[in-house]
Amino acid sequence: MARAKFLNSTDAVNTIINEAIPRFAKAGFSGVSMRDIAKAVDISTATLYHHFPDKQTLYLRSMAQAFADKAEGISTVLAEKGTPQQRLTKFIARFTKLMSQDSHFRILLQRELLDGDETRLRLLAEQVFQSQFANVAELAKELAPNCDAHLMAISIAGLVLFHLETTPLRQFLPGGHAEHNDPDVIAQHVTMLLLKGIKGCG
Amino acid sequence: MARAKFLNSTDAVNTIINEAIPRFAKAGFSGVSMRDIAKAVDISTATLYHHFPDKQTLYLRSMAQAFADKAEGISTVLAEKGTPQQRLTKFIARFTKLMSQDSHFRILLQRELLDGDETRLRLLAEQVFQSQFANVAELAKELAPNCDAHLMAISIAGLVLFHLETTPLRQFLPGGHAEHNDPDVIAQHVTMLLLKGIKGCG
DNA sequence: TTATGTCTAATGAACGTTCTATATATAATA
DNA sequence: TATTATATATAGAACGTTCATTAGACATAA
Numbered sequence: 001m002a003r004a005k006f007l008n009s010t011d012a013v014n015t016i017i018n019e020a021i022p023r024f025a026k027a028g029f030s031g032v033s034m035r036d037i038a039k040a041v042d043i044s045t046a047t048l049y050h051h052f053p054d055k056q057t058l059y060l061r062s063m064a065q066a067f068a069d070k071a072e073g074i075s076t077v078l079a080e081k082g083t084p085q086q087r088l089t090k091f092i093a094r095f096t097k098l099m100s101q102d103s104h105f106r107i108l109l110q111r112e113l114l115d116g117d118e119t120r121l122r123l124l125a126e127q128v129f130q131s132q133f134a135n136v137a138e139l140a141k142e143l144a145p146n147c148d149a150h151l152m153a154i155s156i157a158g159l160v161l162f163h164l165e166t167t168p169l170r171q172f173l174p175g176g177h178a179e180h181n182d183p184d185v186i187a188q189h190v191t192m193l194l195l196k197g198i199k200g201c202g
Numbered sequence: 203m204a205r206a207k208f209l210n211s212t213d214a215v216n217t218i219i220n221e222a223i224p225r226f227a228k229a230g231f232s233g234v235s236m237r238d239i240a241k242a243v244d245i246s247t248a249t250l251y252h253h254f255p256d257k258q259t260l261y262l263r264s265m266a267q268a269f270a271d272k273a274e275g276i277s278t279v280l281a282e283k284g285t286p287q288q289r290l291t292k293f294i295a296r297f298t299k300l301m302s303q304d305s306h307f308r309i310l311l312q313r314e315l316l317d318g319d320e321t322r323l324r325l326l327a328e329q330v331f332q333s334q335f336a337n338v339a340e341l342a343k344e345l346a347p348n349c350d351a352h353l354m355a356i357s358i359a360g361l362v363l364f365h366l367e368t369t370p371l372r373q374f375l376p377g378g379h380a381e382h383n384d385p386d387v388i389a390q391h392v393t394m395l396l397l398k399g400i401k402g403c404g
Numbered sequence: 405t406t407a408t409g410t411c412t413a414a415t416g417a418a419c420g421t422t423c424t425a426t427a428t429a430t431a432a433t434a
Numbered sequence: 435t436a437t438t439a440t441a442t443a444t445a446g447a448a449c450g451t452t453c454a455t456t457a458g459a460c461a462t463a464a
Contacts, residue, residue: 004428028316035418045445114313124371150375150376172324193399198345211408245410
């Protein structure tokens with residue numbers, strides 16, 4: 001092979017995807033050109049096209065990789081013992097930390113919610129969220145046997161994610177402080193709100 | 203003027219913006235071309251450029267218009283009398299209905315949270331959300347005097363908005379039903395959760 | 405006459421993609 | 435082992451398209 005840059009094709013593909021993920025997260029599908037990605041990996045666009053048939057495929061593979069990385073990390077959080085309250089508290093703490101640590105995953109998720117077609121959303125739901133979502137829903141059932149577990153699981157995730165989503169905006173809203181972006185602060189607030197309602201928060 | 207298509211420049215500008223808003227909401231800034239917009243209004247791109255100096259300006263004006271439309275609608279919801287609980291219930295019901303009725307506003311908001319620069323986010327915060335956000339925060343203070351009103355106001359908005367955001371995804375998640383997209387169902391769930399916590403939901 | 409609204413046509417840049425060539429590794433063969 | 439053939443990884447250059455934007459002309463209202 002000509003002046004090999006990578007160990008093999010798999011290495012090349014992984015390197016490309018790892019460079020592509022943060023770029024797609026930051027700028028979206030149409031905000032990143034194949035030339036940009038090629039330049040970032042220091043290969044020609046022709047070489048990039050040797051490894052991926054087209055941009056859409058590269059995007060899908062990047063998305064799948066970003067999601068696969070995280071799906072693994074979330075999967076064992078709820079398996080531990082404890083009262084439902086304890087397990088909820090622990091889940092929220094870990095989920096918040098996970099989502100704020102690596103923003104690529106969260107931002108790609110938001111982009112998919114905005115622009116994803118049915119195929120990509122189904123993939124996302126079934127291969128990334130489904131099992132963990134079911135666990136959270138089950139936990140909700142333990143805490144409130146007659147509640148709508150689906151609605152409740154969405155609410156739990158939404159509380160955490162919306163605080164992270166609004167990070168760039170909240171500094172301009174009344175009472176906004178940097179500490180409101182601290183995952184621990186968010187997690188504690190969300191946990192309290194879920195377990196006790198507004199009145200229980202002070 | 204040559205074969206006048208509009209009553210005057212203001213009419214032209216408004217017509218263009220009204221065509222642009224849903225397009226920018228659906229496809230984002232880079233997903234809509236000036237050609238597309240010109241075609242939609244049945245004018246040439248040159249004419250479009252006669253009314254707007256560049257694409258960025260057209261986008262900003264469209265955004266500002268979409269936001270101004272809604273800011274008005276939200277502004278008087280909390281002025282009414284009643285117990286804090288009653289006012290919260292009413293606010294959530296109206297906010298949910300408003301946000302689900304016209305999705306352009308909500309989607310543009312989501313896009314700004316993803317891609318908005320500091321200038322646009324500040325504009326959004328100060329000219330659209332600030333006063334109403336303060337009202338919600340104040341209401342939270344009435345319900346829980348020692349709580350962090352900023353965090354609470356974000357949580358309230360987030361609960362509603364996240365349910366709407368996840369509309370295209372929830373059908374693929376366990377327990378998802380069409381009725382979960384009903385604004386009344388969402389509002390009732392959110393209100394209950396806020397006032398009573400998870401346990402109060404069943 | 406002058407300012408305004410409109411058009412056709414063009415410009416230059418960026419983009420996704422492909423053509424063609426070449427250097428290297430691997431496998432088959434003598 | 436030495437030689438040849440094949441497949442793979444790479445790059446330079448170009449193609450065709452679309453894009454934002456502009457130049458210049460023309461028509462009409464004031």
